[in-house]
Amino acid sequence: MSDRRVRVRFAPSPTGPLHMGGVRTALFNYLFARKHGGDFLLRIEDTDQTRYVPGAEEYIVESLRWCGLVPDEGPGFGGAYGPYRQSERKDIYAGYARQLVASGWAYTSFDTPAELDAYRAEAEAAGRTFSYGPATRMGLRNSLSLPASEVQRLTGAGEPYAIRFKMPEDLDVTEEDLIRGSVTFNTRELDDKVLFKSDGMPTYHLANVVDDHLMEISHVIRGEEWLPSLPLHILLYRAFGWEETRPRFSHLPLILKPQGKGKLSKRDGDKMGFPVFPLLWKDPETGEHYRGYREDGYFPEAFLNLLALLGWNPGTDQEIFTLAEMATSFSLERVVKSGSRFDPEKARWFNRQYLQKKSAQELARLVVPILYAKNITVTLATVVAVVEEIKERCDFVGDFWEQGRYFFEAPAEYDEKAVSKRWKPGIPAAVEEITGLFSTATVWEAAPLKEEFSAFMNEKGYHFGDVMNALRICLVGGNVGPDLFRICELLGKAETLARLSTALRKLGPGH
RNA sequence: GGUCGGUUCAUCUAAGGGUUAGGAUUCAAGAUUUUCAUUCUUGCCAUAGGGGUUCGAAUCCCCUACCGACUGCCA
Structure with a gap:
């Protein structure tokens, strides 16, 4: 395992635009891959047909390209482990789910979503929480509680069913997280998660384990929100007999909103005046627009740089890094455990650093289109000269107009x-x-x-x-x-x- | 509610038992710029609280508080 080739994946779900937190996750995966001379893959986790959002996958790919985080493998990027879209891998999951049923690690469940909703509502009314697990599973409609003949009859009749993991009753599962250290869970608190849905698609849990195994992923670097399902994933590797080759896990801290409570969410940007998405996003359903770092005039290098320092530091005073420099200094051990509050002021400062480093020539080429849009036609040489004069008073390319309009009118x-x-x-x-x-x-x-x-x-x-x-x-x-x-x-x-x-x-x- | 995770200046963070707790952003003051901005200098500002362990704790342990994630046939 230790001498295995490093292969990491960024596995977003195309249910909307990529959040800057997602970009950071992609970045850390990318850096880890580069640092260790490994592969960075993109895998699209589109197993939920009901949450499909048109344009989301394209948005993800375009965002990664803009940032310069180009996958070595992925949909449209080639690679020997494809396809890289889970909807196109549909056929391979059912067999693995059945394998688990055969080995006693999983079972079929005939309870309908409506029935389960009712149980939940009932429990909630009684001030308790419903959990489909060891304590309740024998009272529900599944292949464990029902007589074999009845199970046969139901499946024969084409009754829809889901496949659930049979969570062991009282087992400590410990994992050495590369960022957090040792984390232990007891399966007592866990439930029988659905692995395979009645619509013929796997859930995230099954698909990510199967795919990570098949794609020979060596390290899973993902957001903290996945920590609670870590024991399930570990147990899945055990159930499949893949423990020897299973990936190591790291859970990244969250990015918090600048003020107030909670993690950064898509509305915060508009409320507080900064983008939370890499690129402008037009919601195809509501028609709403969400601003993007690119359209707000951030340089991709600056965006990446500020993201990298949100939760990671090299242990030195260096704050400005090229992508390559970040890759050489990167290590998971130096990722902090606590959530980081995003600071728009510092983000501006980062962009300024990059802008100041660019030559007047480079900047002028970016300013010309702005002038052109205002029907101002001047020679590039003039723009270069103007840029030279006012560049130090600008943080963004967009500032050049405000700071220098009097040169043109x-x-x-x-x-x-x-x-x-x-x-x-x-x-x-x-x-x-x-x-x-x-x-x-x-x-x-x-x-x-x-x-x-x-x-x-x-x-x-x-x-x-x-x-x-x-x-x-x-x-x-x-x-x-x-x-x-x-x-x-x-x-x-x-x-x-x-x-x-x-x-x-x-x-x-x-x- | 339960499980898991987290807690150093306002913010991002350093210090992996011994430092006047360091840097950066923001903010403030001064210098420079015969303007403004920049730049430079200086300053303000922190170990959540309480118990241990230790000669010595931001660092190790416990409790409390607070924050967060998760608790779906979503990812």
Whole structure:
């Protein structure tokens, strides 16, 4: 087992969009596979026909691709252990379920869902919980309680039945979880889980064990919500006689919502202003839209990076990692056990780190489409120059417009606060003089402009700050932005002069 | 309710019996930027509570509290 090839799987159910917690699970599986030179597979767990959501599987695949977590095997990815969609493996599960019935590890049950619902309601009314298990199974309609002839008759009559696991009555099941250490369960508390449904499909429990075995999965890395069914899965491997080769288990902590209680859920994003899904998702039933990290302007590397640090750390102070670096530093031992609260502020910080590392060239290519959408056509070189100036004030590509729109369009209005603070008596006259000075400039570049300006200011004895801030208001509309003379240079002489004179006209005399 | 898991600054986390309990984010202050943002510096802020064990506990044990997951012919 120890020298076995590492093979891990990400096994989502296509019942909706992939949650960021799911992406993290995929990431940790991916990192583990890369770290150990193993295989990362994608398996679609679509055994519940009633919960099929159109587009969900495509969404999952597209999300993984966007993140760069490309499976080595999976539906559409090839691999020697396929098919990788459980609905396409339908035929193989029944035999395994029957094998368990034959060996006495399982039995057939004829109770209908309606009957079971009634038992549950009844128990609940009496303040107890109904459990289909050792204590109750003999009083229910199954191949254990019914005479063999009756069982024969029912099956012969085509009565639908499910196959349930026959949970041992009082057995301690202990497993060494790679993240949590030793965990022990007593089967007393467990029930006879359905393994094979009356609709001919296996449940998750049967399918995941059979498939993990058949696909030679060496390590199961999944969410904490699976911990309670771990003893069942362990027992299934035992029942099949697969204990020697069965995978090792690790259960990842949950991602909690930023404020309040509970795990992060799909509504939290809209309420708190951040995405919980990797990609934009349009709910095909309700038509509702859920924002995505991609559409919100996050870089996939940043998204992955922030996800990785949510529940894992390398034990050093390093926080920024490439995927490859994460893979080399990754280990399950360094995954924390407790749930982590997601912090949108830190997420923003991560994206900023990645944005700052990108060149102006790279960023400009992302900004051009934004400008284009606003019917602004400029050369790439101009965009590069602008990006260069304002990049450090941006966290997201989308910030470039807010931070730099004045490079592409004259201010439609002037910031009131700035005007009342800076547009004082005497200032307009000085601005007019500067306009005159600039109109005679021969070399329209930041450095010489600044020199001429400074010389003029000294000669006149004007206050630098006052005049510069006033000029800034005229050119950008407020007291923001990079170096004033760089702005002049990028705007060009004609545009600069035009903005100065419109401002003079619109703002009127100082007050 | 039961079972299982968890609990270090507001948040993500480090410290696997011996540190002034460290870093990051947020926040605040100062510097720089004749603007704003950035950047830099500094600061604020934590071992859930109670018992043990030990010369010594954030670390090991027990109890309590709180939080979470699960408790379906869902995954």
